[in-house]
Amino acid sequence: MDAKLKRKWVKALRSGEYRQGRGQLVSDDGKNFCCLGVLADVMGCEWQESTSKFCSTLVPILPRGRKPLAIRGDDFLSVAKTRLRHNVQEKLASMNDDGASFKKIAQFIEDGI
Template identity: 35%
Template sequence: MNVPVIRKWVEALRSGLYKQGTTVLKILPTGQRKLTRFCCLGVLCDLYEQETGNKLDWQSEHFCEKNWLGVCESSLGGVTTITLPDVVRNWAGLSNNDPYVYLTKTEKEIAGGSTETLAELNDAGVKFKSIARAIEVTFLNEADSGMLSQSQYDN
């Protein structure tokens, strides 16, 4: 795992600089840049472009709908979800394109109890600040001190 990248991602989600959207990595209405919205995974894609200077092909064969920018699609439980492209996942050192995270009881309630991946949380309406906390607890605490016990992330 690339801990500095994960820390920047958490900071970006908490910064208030990104407006939250759902369903795709990035929503960019034509001619209205200030209305741009990101999924939490789209924020990581944006950081990838900023940090590496490499541009993602947002309108690749995985293009979702007009003005809705996505990169990689997978099917989870019969629902199509946009997930991280491999190049971004590898850069961040994550083990899969839509990582599972530890949730508090409150986050589970907000998300309807059954969502556990970042894309699912985002699309269920869990706010960026709560998603940042889940990323921090899951990845940064593990990196610093090993696996957490159930009681540490259920509170």
């Protein structure tokens, strides 16, 4: 992962500017974020309502070209060019959804990614 992006992500997780949510990248109202949703937001993605019949939430779109990002498996962050392996994404999502604080997740990112 790019060191500059990693620093921005960790700083955002520790900033208190993002309310933590679970189960999706960002809540339907755009107020609660998963740690991976914070990453997408830090990268400059904008958010739009999903048009998928399988996903009724906000999804990130790339700032250039406005092409929707895939959100299945390792597609989401590989398309976003973070180079986070699928197993790392799953670990982070699990930590987030199991109740680890953003501060704890930020420390994990600094120590292990």
